[in-house]
Amino acid sequence: MPRSLLLAAVLAPALACSPAAAQEVFAGAYVHGVDTPFTLRTEEGGADIQAGFRFAPQESLAFIGKPAPYLIASVNTGGDTSFAGGGLGWKLGAGHVYVRPGLGVVVHDGPTERFSSRDGKRTDLGSRILFAPEVAIGTRLSDRLSLEASWVHVSHARLFNWGQNPGVDMMGVRLNLALD
Numbered sequence: 001m002p003r004s005l006l007l008a009a010v011l012a013p014a015l016a017c018s019p020a021a022a023q024e025v026f027a028g029a030y031v032h033g034v035d036t037p038f039t040l041r042t043e044e045g046g047a048d049i050q051a052g053f054r055f056a057p058q059e060s061l062a063f064i065g066k067p068a069p070y071l072i073a074s075v076n077t078g079g080d081t082s083f084a085g086g087g088l089g090w091k092l093g094a095g096h097v098y099v100r101p102g103l104g105v106v107v108h109d110g111p112t113e114r115f116s117s118r119d120g121k122r123t124d125l126g127s128r129i130l131f132a133p134e135v136a137i138g139t140r141l142s143d144r145l146s147l148e149a150s151w152v153h154v155s156h157a158r159l160f161n162w163g164q165n166p167g168v169d170m171m172g173v174r175l176n177l178a179l180d
Helices: 003-016 059-064
Strands: 022-032 047-055 068-076 083-089 097-108 129-140 145-154 168-178
Touching: 022 068, 022 145, 047 168, 068 097, 083 129, 097 145
Parallel strands: none
Antiparallel strands: 022 047, 022 168, 047 068, 068 083, 083 097, 097 129, 129 145, 145 168
């Protein structure tokens, strides 16, 4: 799927919503393919530009802590894996510093089959659909603006392909702008 089409498919529903229903927009820059204990080497790298739209916390989901639904798109500037999807996020903490965990599902445009140039092992992500857990630590800069350091991980947790699940981690910063 072309990256511009992927981005448009994810952001279109957000743009169609009334501004009163939205909580914030966010954008950030990330290092792609960070080596962590949660991933195997995919030989991907570069930088990612991520953008998204976070809706207001949902009262109807109070039984799980009133998460805010979000849409996200991530474009890799080096031609490696990009993705788009959505999920639920929780903002924990009422002060200037807070934590924002989230859990989403994304669709990516990475190769369906790829092998390491070093050892011949498969390095593709094993499934077109991936889970996308994330966590951010943020600080409120003003009533409408906040800055977060965040980690995003994409993988399928071996649910869609038992033999293949290298995953990709991204770490970076994002700026959030409240719309209400």
